[in-house]
Amino acid sequence: MKSKVFCMMLMIGLTACSHPVQTTEHAVNGSIESKLLLRGDLSYIKVTDLRAKKTNDFLVVEAEVYNTRNYEDLLYYRFKWFDAKGFQITGDEGWKTVPLGGAQSQNFIGVATSVNVTDFKLELQSPNNTGN
């Protein structure tokens, strides 16, 4: 029964969104845009993919970002983790950086350190944002 509900939620999520977050075994759903918390407008760096899965019951998210310009750029990121009731758990992560070469794609991974995490947001900022 639990798995049926889970599959239904997953199906609704994938059908409703044009750029869905790819998931395998859990109830994370929604578009990539719905998972982003942007500080300013990311003018030159695009999030091209978000993948999520559960490993040993811990939610693992992999993000793929792409620098659309031919210049070096920098991206700041951190994940926020939420439980089934929408409460943020495990506290705020420290900000991390991803240096991006011109026209370069980079992947980075976040691991929720609580098995109660069922959802996430990816907070992003770049020094070359517009609207900083």
Added chain:
Amino acid sequence: MMNNTATLLKGIQCFTLLSMVAITGCSTRTNSPSLSTGNVGYGDSKEVETLTNEFGLTDLHILAESMTGSLLTSPLMASNSKPTFTIQEVKNKTSEYIDTKAITNKIRVKLQKSNAVRFMSDAEDEVGALSEIQRQGQSPRYKKTPKNQKLGKAEGASYRLFGEITSIVKRAGDIMNVDYTLTLQVEDLATSEIVWTDEKEIRKTSERSMF
């Protein structure tokens, strides 16, 4: 003449009143729950700090999060239900002073809060625990009941978590490059097999200012 004097007196009264209001107004504090000279402030400890190229809190966050995530999602954790660990302080093999107790503590806190592992006393904790048991045993203040017979009941750890941080420093003109590598390992204490290991690298580059 009388009118002039009255006007003057009224003026003095008004001035005194205004001054008092002004003085009272100046001494009134705002609604802000802070008392500050303006030279000291609190910041966000989670932001990326690059004031110098020395090891800092941002590096600590990056290393601890990376290593914790790696261990929790490793096959070792898949095959064990809440395994017991003891942790040894990360060794500092860099050329700079780093309080590696902070790295060890950060990793232990994150792992413990995951509720996926259990930590037993490390060598340092052991001294404190034995001293406390001895103090309670020798003091007439405590009841002597079987419940208080604490020795010989501690559970040993199945795994030992240990590691070291190293660095490579390179200078070229005004540019300085520091590469930190934290390597952690888990040893099965029964078999001495290294059952998990991972490393995380951080590169920090700085340029000497002209001024």
